[in-house]
Amino acid sequence: MINTWNVIWWQNGKKYIRRFPGDKPSESGAIAFGKQLQGQGITPHVSSSRKAFAIPVKMRIPPEDGMVWCPYCMKWKHFVEKSIRHDNGVIGPAAWRCPICTISIHDFFVRMWSPMMVARLEGRRVKIPSEKAVAERIRTTRGKRRA
Numbered sequence: 001m002i003n004t005w006n007v008i009w010w011q012n013g014k015k016y017i018r019r020f021p022g023d024k025p026s027e028s029g030a031i032a033f034g035k036q037l038q039g040q041g042i043t044p045h046v047s048s049s050r051k052a053f054a055i056p057v058k059m060r061i062p063p064e065d066g067m068v069w070c071p072y073c074m075k076w077k078h079f080v081e082k083s084i085r086h087d088n089g090v091i092g093p094a095a096w097r098c099p100i101c102t103i104s105i106h107d108f109f110v111r112m113w114s115p116m117m118v119a120r121l122e123g124r125r126v127k128i129p130s131e132k133a134v135a136e137r138i139r140t141t142r143g144k145r146r147a
Protein backbone atom coordinates (compact mmCIF):
# COMPACT_ATOMS: atom_id res chain seq x y z
CA MET A 1 0.00 0.00 0.00
CA ILE A 2 1.34 3.39 -0.93
CA ASN A 3 0.45 6.02 1.61
CA THR A 4 -0.52 9.59 0.80
CA TRP A 5 0.66 12.55 2.86
CA ASN A 6 -1.56 15.57 3.23
CA VAL A 7 -0.11 18.99 3.79
CA ILE A 8 -2.84 20.98 5.55
CA TRP A 9 -2.77 24.69 6.18
CA TRP A 10 -4.99 27.68 6.84
CA GLN A 11 -4.79 30.92 4.92
CA ASN A 12 -7.19 33.86 5.37
CA GLY A 13 -9.50 31.64 7.39
CA LYS A 14 -9.76 29.00 4.66
CA LYS A 15 -8.45 25.44 4.97
CA TYR A 16 -6.26 24.00 2.21
CA ILE A 17 -5.09 20.44 1.61
CA ARG A 18 -2.51 19.23 -0.88
CA ARG A 19 -1.88 15.51 -1.33
CA PHE A 20 1.51 13.87 -1.88
CA PRO A 21 1.52 10.11 -2.69
CA GLY A 22 4.46 8.20 -1.20
CA ASP A 23 5.40 6.05 1.76
CA LYS A 24 7.71 8.55 3.44
CA PRO A 25 6.73 12.21 3.83
CA SER A 26 10.19 13.38 2.76
CA GLU A 27 10.19 11.28 -0.42
CA SER A 28 6.62 12.27 -1.28
CA GLY A 29 7.56 15.95 -1.46
CA ALA A 30 5.26 16.86 1.45
CA ILE A 31 8.11 18.05 3.67
CA ALA A 32 9.66 20.22 0.95
CA PHE A 33 6.27 21.77 0.22
CA GLY A 34 5.69 22.36 3.94
CA LYS A 35 9.02 24.18 4.17
CA GLN A 36 7.99 26.33 1.23
CA LEU A 37 4.82 27.31 3.14
CA GLN A 38 6.86 28.03 6.26
CA GLY A 39 8.97 30.37 4.18
CA GLN A 40 5.80 32.31 3.45
CA GLY A 41 5.00 32.53 7.16
CA ILE A 42 2.33 29.79 6.99
CA THR A 43 2.20 26.93 9.50
CA PRO A 44 1.89 23.61 7.63
CA HIS A 45 0.59 20.37 9.17
CA VAL A 46 1.69 17.06 7.65
CA SER A 47 -0.77 14.22 8.11
CA SER A 48 -0.87 10.63 6.88
CA SER A 49 -4.05 9.91 4.95
CA ARG A 50 -4.05 6.10 5.09
CA LYS A 51 -1.51 4.59 7.45
CA ALA A 52 -1.98 4.97 11.21
CA PHE A 53 1.08 5.45 13.41
CA ALA A 54 1.65 4.18 16.95
CA ILE A 55 2.64 6.45 19.83
CA PRO A 56 6.46 6.52 19.97
CA VAL A 57 7.72 5.41 23.39
CA LYS A 58 9.24 8.87 24.00
CA MET A 59 5.84 10.52 23.46
CA ARG A 60 3.85 8.04 25.52
CA ILE A 61 2.69 10.69 28.02
CA PRO A 62 0.30 13.32 26.57
CA PRO A 63 1.66 16.86 27.16
CA GLU A 64 -1.72 18.00 28.53
CA ASP A 65 -4.69 16.32 30.12
CA GLY A 66 -7.58 15.60 27.77
CA MET A 67 -5.49 15.05 24.67
CA VAL A 68 -6.03 12.23 22.15
CA TRP A 69 -3.25 10.63 20.10
CA CYS A 70 -3.90 11.35 16.41
CA PRO A 71 -2.29 8.37 14.64
CA TYR A 72 -2.45 10.24 11.31
CA CYS A 73 -0.98 13.59 12.41
CA MET A 74 1.34 11.66 14.77
CA LYS A 75 0.71 14.19 17.52
CA TRP A 76 -1.30 14.59 20.71
CA LYS A 77 -4.28 16.85 19.97
CA HIS A 78 -7.27 18.30 21.76
CA PHE A 79 -10.09 16.83 19.68
CA VAL A 80 -13.02 19.13 18.89
CA GLU A 81 -16.68 18.32 18.37
CA LYS A 82 -17.68 19.14 14.82
CA SER A 83 -19.23 17.82 11.65
CA ILE A 84 -17.46 17.63 8.31
CA ARG A 85 -18.64 18.31 4.80
CA HIS A 86 -17.95 15.42 2.42
CA ASP A 87 -16.74 15.90 -1.16
CA ASN A 88 -20.34 15.45 -2.39
CA GLY A 89 -21.48 18.36 -0.20
CA VAL A 90 -23.27 16.21 2.39
CA ILE A 91 -22.64 17.28 5.98
CA GLY A 92 -22.18 14.31 8.30
CA PRO A 93 -23.16 14.04 11.96
CA ALA A 94 -21.02 15.82 14.53
CA ALA A 95 -18.26 13.82 16.20
CA TRP A 96 -15.14 14.46 18.24
CA ARG A 97 -12.44 15.03 15.65
CA CYS A 98 -8.77 15.91 15.26
CA PRO A 99 -8.72 19.68 14.59
CA ILE A 100 -6.16 19.17 11.80
CA CYS A 101 -7.00 16.03 9.80
CA THR A 102 -10.63 15.66 11.09
CA ILE A 103 -10.34 11.94 11.90
CA SER A 104 -13.02 11.11 14.47
CA ILE A 105 -12.97 9.04 17.66
CA HIS A 106 -14.90 6.38 15.73
CA ASP A 107 -11.66 5.46 13.95
CA PHE A 108 -10.29 2.09 15.05
CA PHE A 109 -6.73 3.35 15.63
CA VAL A 110 -7.80 6.51 17.45
CA ARG A 111 -9.77 4.30 19.84
CA MET A 112 -6.91 1.85 20.18
CA TRP A 113 -4.34 4.46 21.24
CA SER A 114 -6.51 6.63 23.50
CA PRO A 115 -9.20 4.32 24.91
CA MET A 116 -9.61 6.22 28.18
CA MET A 117 -9.91 9.64 26.57
CA VAL A 118 -12.28 8.34 23.87
CA ALA A 119 -14.48 6.90 26.61
CA ARG A 120 -14.41 10.24 28.43
CA LEU A 121 -15.40 12.15 25.26
CA GLU A 122 -18.20 9.68 24.65
CA GLY A 123 -19.43 10.32 28.17
CA ARG A 124 -19.05 6.72 29.16
CA ARG A 125 -18.25 5.79 32.72
CA VAL A 126 -14.87 4.16 32.78
CA LYS A 127 -13.18 2.15 35.44
CA ILE A 128 -9.72 3.36 36.40
CA PRO A 129 -7.48 0.57 35.08
CA SER A 130 -5.42 -1.37 37.57
CA GLU A 131 -1.63 -1.04 37.55
CA LYS A 132 -1.50 -4.57 36.13
CA ALA A 133 -3.80 -3.61 33.25
CA VAL A 134 -1.71 -0.52 32.48
CA ALA A 135 1.51 -2.57 32.54
CA GLU A 136 -0.11 -5.10 30.21
CA ARG A 137 -1.16 -2.36 27.79
CA ILE A 138 2.35 -0.92 27.71
CA ARG A 139 3.79 -4.40 27.17
CA THR A 140 1.46 -5.20 24.25
CA THR A 141 1.96 -1.71 22.81
CA ARG A 142 5.74 -2.25 22.73
CA GLY A 143 5.15 -5.60 21.03
CA LYS A 144 3.16 -3.92 18.29
CA ARG A 145 5.82 -1.31 17.66
CA ARG A 146 8.44 -3.96 17.01
CA ALA A 147 6.17 -5.86 14.63
Ligand SMILES: [Zn+2]
Nearest residue numbers: 070073098101
Ligand atom coordinates in the same frame (compact mmCIF):
# COMPACT_ATOMS: atom_id res chain seq x y z
ZN1 LIG B 1 -5.05 14.39 12.97
